[in-house]
Amino acid sequence: MLSPPLAVAAAEAMPDPGRTPARRIVLLGLGSVLMGDDAFGPWALKQLAARWELPPEVELLDAGTPGPELGHYLLGLDGLVVLDTVRGGKTRGAGSRPGRVLAYRREEILKNLPAPRLSPHDPSLKDALLTADLAGDPPHEVLLVGVVPERVELGAGLSPAVRDAWNEVEDAVVGELRRLGIELTPRPVPAAPDVWWE
Numbered sequence: 001m002l003s004p005p006l007a008v009a010a011a012e013a014m015p016d017p018g019r020t021p022a023r024r025i026v027l028l029g030l031g032s033v034l035m036g037d038d039a040f041g042p043w044a045l046k047q048l049a050a051r052w053e054l055p056p057e058v059e060l061l062d063a064g065t066p067g068p069e070l071g072h073y074l075l076g077l078d079g080l081v082v083l084d085t086v087r088g089g090k091t092r093g094a095g096s097r098p099g100r101v102l103a104y105r106r107e108e109i110l111k112n113l114p115a116p117r118l119s120p121h122d123p124s125l126k127d128a129l130l131t132a133d134l135a136g137d138p139p140h141e142v143l144l145v146g147v148v149p150e151r152v153e154l155g156a157g158l159s160p161a162v163r164d165a166w167n168e169v170e171d172a173v174v175g176e177l178r179r180l181g182i183e184l185t186p187r188p189v190p191a192a193p194d195v196w197w198e
Helices: 004-013 036-051 125-135 166-179
Strands: 025-030 059-066 079-085 101-105 141-147
Touching: 025 036, 036 059, 036 079, 036 166, 079 166, 101 166, 125 166
Parallel strands: 025 059, 025 079, 079 141
Antiparallel strands: 101 141
């Protein structure tokens, strides 16, 4: 028999059948703040934090340029929204125009086999999702919101084309969070974004 303090602790640890379990949703920013437009993911997180009051179940995670451990960040999530730069496609044209916003669901990300990693700073979201699948606890909902970069080279600051994509990206992120049942409140007075690298 459990002693009274342990019995109370055990009872508190048991799920309440009438209570909805806590949800975990991560907004994941990927990219190097030292490589021009590649900083879009971390920059977008700073914009969101400055403009919106996010509830406790929504976490902002700046993963920078992660290695193979990225899959472990994704375990047990109810929702994942990834902010990153993306290639505009294999052909030149409107799809590859710098500043174009592209969105991909999990099925689209996983459609092709993972490409080989070319460097330690070449994280593969696809590899991370496959790792989470193999671990048996992948995110339930996944959305990648990407912007086609104009320049990815040493130097701080986003190009005007990528910066101008912000409103469309913000609408996509806020729309996805609302689709997942998250109530968002705009800050009455937006704070200055803490973009320390610019």
